[in-house]
Amino acid sequence: MDIGDRVKVIDQEIVGTIIRYDVGNKVVILDDDDSWQEEDCEPSLTYHKSDLELLEGEENGKEIN
DSSP states (O other), X not given: XXXXXXXXXXTSOOEEXXXXXXXXXXXXXXXXXXXXXXXXXXXXXXXXXXXXXXOTXXXXXXXXX
């Protein structure tokens, strides 16, 4: 998984884009659904890479044929 990849949290309906790496094997994603976040705040969430799955057909924000 790389920055820009589109991912989904396993067993949850959270989808987003990896925006940076965190400590160890964690990444920060920008949540597609920002309705839970306060206005003018970045809707970012931190997850272990093992909690995420790469969305099929998408890599680095680009559709794969």
